Amino acid sequence: MYSTADLQLFVRIADTGSLSKAAREQHQSPAAASAALQRLEQRLGTLLFVRSTRSMRLTTGGEIFLDYCRNALALLKEGESMLMADRGSLKGHVRLSAPSDLGRRTLLPWLNRFQAMHPEVMLTLQFSDHVLDLRRDPVDLAFRYGKLDDSSLVSQHLADNYRVVVASPAYLEKHGSPRSPRDLTTHNCLLYYLKPGLFNTWRFHAGKETVDVKVRGDRMSDDGGIVREWAVAGLGIAYKSWLDVMPDVRGGALVTILDDFSGEESPLSAVYPHRNSISPAVRALIAFVREQFEQTEWHAPHQSVNVRHRIK
Secondary structure (H helix, E strand, O other): OOOHHHHHHHHHHHHHOOHHHHHHHOOOOHHHHHHHHHHHHHHHOOOOEEEOOOOEEEOHHHHHHHHHHHHHHHHHHHHHHHHHHHOOOOOEEEEEEEOHHHHHHHHHHHHHHHHHHOOOEEEEEEEOOOOOOOOOOOOOEEEEEOOOOOOOOEEEEEEOOEEEEEEOHHHHHHHOOOOOHHHHHHOOEEEEEEOOEEEOEEEEEEOOEEEEEEOOOOEEEOOHHHHHHHHHOOOOEEEEEHHHHHHHHHHOOOEEEOOOOEEOEOOEEEEEOOHHHOOHHHHHHHHHHHHHHHOOOOOOHHHHOOOOOOOO
């Protein structure tokens, strides 16, 4: 078995480039630290560092093992955090960012429950569809849709999600229901701005076929929550994340249309800057939110439909 203390020492030597400095941080003598490193190398059957009188430089094998070592220690820390959470001993400040609709309608009640369980945790919430820079902005944790553009960030998958086309029953009664994605060009579509610009090209799949439909409408916003409210009010058709509109669909305020065609995949993830910088409170919060998603039926309509129609 590996010693946790030996693994922690190895990581600190790699980070500081100094065995003696790492030994002091771990409250060990240089001799004890050197012996611990030798134990680790003997177990692995390879040298982890190229040693010199002034520094310790990772070997190729050391670089490979370092990533696995960090992950192993992070998982152990996460397990400790979960046990702390069970004992109600979590504390600290968590600055959290989430998309507008998801934050207000789904996450907020869950976050209130989390704080009731852990009253010493303070939350600062920013619900907006503007994507923040997690390395520059003061945010500890972000919930994001879609695939990450920045591969240096750490993400944990929370829920599968797709975009669906929705409208109110009143709108469909007045204007009719499109039968194919291309029929959307004759309808008033509710648009919103993303970081690259106006999101007015909606993508659909039917089997191996893909089609992009450029839509237009008389209303645009940079807030997905406003777009959803317009749709509920019967003012047009929206292309929204299923997680955002599911309560409206199940309550009858909105109806999904074009269910034989799959919208874009847009999985939900918890994102943070670095695995080793995450606090116990953040780890516990991620685990809590994941548990809430696992306990809820979130499948979008088209996920259970055997697609038979071709895109026309």
